[in-house]
Amino acid sequence: xxxxxxxxxxAHGGLKNGDFxxxxxxxxxxxxxxxxxxxxxxxxxxDEKGAMRQAVxxxxxxxxxxxxxxxxxxxxxxxxxxxKGQTCTSASKILENYVAPYDATVIEKLRNQGVVILGKTNxxxxxxxxxxxxxxxxxxxxxxxxxxxxxxxxxxxxAAVAANMACFSLGSDTGGSIRLPSSFCGVAGLKxxxxxxxxxxxxxxxxxxxxIGPIAKNVEDARIVFDAICGKDKMDATSTDYKLEDxxxxxKGLKIGVPKEYFVKGIDSEVEKIIKNxxxxxxxxxxxxxxxxxxxxxxxxxxxxxxxxAEASANLARFDGIRYGLSEKGENLLDVYQKTxxxxxxxxxxxxxxxxxxxxxxxxxxxxxxxxxxxxxxIKQDFAKAFEDVDMIFAPTSPVPAxxxxxxxxxxxxxYLMDIYTVSVNLAGLPGISIPAGEIGELPIGLQIxxxxxxxxxILAIALQMENMx
Amino acid sequence: MIKKxxxxxxxxxxxxxxxxxxxxxxxxxxxAILDYFDLLKKAPRLEVKTKFPKTIFDQREDEAVQxxxxxVEALVDAxxxxxxxxxxxxxxxx
Numbered sequence: 001x002x003x004x005x006x007x008x009x010x011a012h013g014g015l016k017n018g019d020f021x022x023x024x025x026x027x028x029x030x031x032x033x034x035x036x037x038x039x040x041x042x043x044x045x046x047d048e049k050g051a052m053r054q055a056v057x058x059x060x061x062x063x064x065x066x067x068x069x070x071x072x073x074x075x076x077x078x079x080x081x082x083x084k085g086q087t088c089t090s091a092s093k094i095l096e097n098y099v100a101p102y103d104a105t106v107i108e109k110l111r112n113q114g115v116v117i118l119g120k121t122n123x124x125x126x127x128x129x130x131x132x133x134x135x136x137x138x139x140x141x142x143x144x145x146x147x148x149x150x151x152x153x154x155x156x157x158x159a160a161v162a163a164n165m166a167c168f169s170l171g172s173d174t175g176g177s178i179r180l181p182s183s184f185c186g187v188a189g190l191k192x193x194x195x196x197x198x199x200x201x202x203x204x205x206x207x208x209x210x211x212i213g214p215i216a217k218n219v220e221d222a223r224i225v226f227d228a229i230c231g232k233d234k235m236d237a238t239s240t241d242y243k244l245e246d247x248x249x250x251x252k253g254l255k256i257g258v259p260k261e262y263f264v265k266g267i268d269s270e271v272e273k274i275i276k277n278x279x280x281x282x283x284x285x286x287x288x289x290x291x292x293x294x295x296x297x298x299x300x301x302x303x304x305x306x307x308x309x310a311e312a313s314a315n316l317a318r319f320d321g322i323r324y325g326l327s328e329k330g331e332n333l334l335d336v337y338q339k340t341x342x343x344x345x346x347x348x349x350x351x352x353x354x355x356x357x358x359x360x361x362x363x364x365x366x367x368x369x370x371x372x373x374x375x376x377x378x379i380k381q382d383f384a385k386a387f388e389d390v391d392m393i394f395a396p397t398s399p400v401p402a403x404x405x406x407x408x409x410x411x412x413x414x415x416y417l418m419d420i421y422t423v424s425v426n427l428a429g430l431p432g433i434s435i436p437a438g439e440i441g442e443l444p445i446g447l448q449i450x451x452x453x454x455x456x457x458x459i460l461a462i463a464l465q466m467e468n469m470x
Numbered sequence: 471m472i473k474k475x476x477x478x479x480x481x482x483x484x485x486x487x488x489x490x491x492x493x494x495x496x497x498x499x500x501x502a503i504l505d506y507f508d509l510l511k512k513a514p515r516l517e518v519k520t521k522f523p524k525t526i527f528d529q530r531e532d533e534a535v536q537x538x539x540x541x542v543e544a545l546v547d548a549x550x551x552x553x554x555x556x557x558x559x560x561x562x563x564x
Binding site: 098099101102296298299302303305306313317320321322323324325326327330332333334336337338339341342343345347350351353354355357358359361368371372374375377378412413416 | 502516541557
């Protein structure tokens with residue numbers, strides 16, 4: 001039996017029965033990483049010693065009889081989330097040697113359950129990108145086809161799970177960064193409602209959009225991890241008192257909205273076929289399919305690429321060579337700032353800081369940032385109106401399957417267009433999950449299920465039923 | 471196409487040192503992206519006035535939370551230059 005193929009639920013069963021130990025499980029994963037990650041580049045750092053120590057502790061916990069679903073389960077963490085004592089680079093040269101001084105709240109919660117943290121995973125620098133190619137430490141390759149990208153920005157988190165180099169992982173999603181790589185790699189990825197999960201200890205990108213969420217081998221596992229990390233945290237004022245409850249919602253009788261604007265130009269015809277087929281299956285299972293309209297959807301991408309870089313330009317101002325990370329010598333303080341940022345940040349990060357500074361600057365603020373905030377409200381209203389008639393929305397996660405490495409790297413705008421189906425969900429603060437719906441050759445295609453705020457329980461229940469049929 | 475001087479001005483505001491090549495590249499990239507943003511001109515006006523999410527502008531008490539000594543030490547340790555438990559900064563007034 002290859003232990004790395006087990007889901008969380010299966011591994012938990014094996015640990016409980018004494019079929020194997022967490023040490024066995026952890027060793028199996030570490031071996032797999034050693035053998036296969038050279039080619040994939042999913043991990044930026046692997047903490048072999050720490051993982052083995054945590055596994056021994058987990059085995060003791062299991063022996064004591066008091067343990068949870070995640071006790072002894074090996075996982076991987078996106079390198080934008082702080083794990084105390086481990087480097088946290090955000091895949092940037094500016095934080096190459098930065099060691100996290102404390103645990104993120106999600107890590108504390110996972111530790112309380114007794115998980116084993118294998119290491120930190122690759123991403124687009126500061127989570128800015130849709131392909132994973134913006135990492136300062138090399139792109140993550142798609143385990144299904146190594147000439148293609150894993151998707152971004154949580155590239156390593158999705159690839160590690162897809163390649164059985166972690167039982168589950170955590171990613172973060174600002175404009176699609178959990179769902180897009182999950183779609184490209186053929187795994188399940190949940191972007192929770194804004195406020196469902198504490199962001200304390202996540203290196204901030206777009207603070208009104210960022211959420212941490214699970215990437216897992218299947219929907220059941222994603223639910224287990226989400227249940228462990230959600231809830232109120234005094235260190236994040238936007239987090240809410242939230243408990244995941246069971247849901248008995250069934251496809252039979254469910255009203256599913258399908259946005260008509262999502263199936264026009266730009267979508268790959270094979271992707272369209274796979275998503276329409278999934279919708280047809282839902283219909284055959286008794287769901288009512290309703291065509292809906294999200295008229296402001298066409299502005300979502302422009303809106304997102306104003307708001308996210310504006311917030312990023314403010315959030316990234318802190319990397320100035322004084323408090324952490326790289327520090328370049330300069331004649332005076334201003335010189336230190338400019339040289340440090342100039343040397344430490346990569347092209348995409350610079351581009352977004354520049355865009356954000358531009359749209360926030362005097363004279364342009366009204367035309368860009370203020371207008372984008374208004375459009376964001378229109379997008380929210382569109383969803384609110386749609387959800388008066390339907391229970392859930394089905395959509396593609398991405399208009400295309402995983403692209404070739406280098407295919408779009410010279411053209412930032414065409415790269416941004418891959419986020420067309422994911423950014424609206426962040427702008428509206430809604431939960432969304434991507435699950436595998438089919439394949440074009442070797443390349444997985446994700447179905448995105450979008451729900452009402454704080455109704456993760458319902459989208460997870462429906463995702464589970466869809467998963468069994470697809 | 472936005473002007474080179476404009477890119478340089480924005481870079482200065484952002485405290486970002488750019489090479490000549492980067493400036494040239496950004497002129498091109500930013501222009502294409504800003505052109506795309508023009509799409510928003512077509513967006514309908516918002517009927518009701520934008521209400522910012524309550525959570526962002528809710529006043530909350532400014533609480534001083536005491537961190538344990540280890541965390542404080544780790545935070546200072548992360549700074550590139552430090553002296554006797556303090557983060558060292560170049561003088562601002564000269």
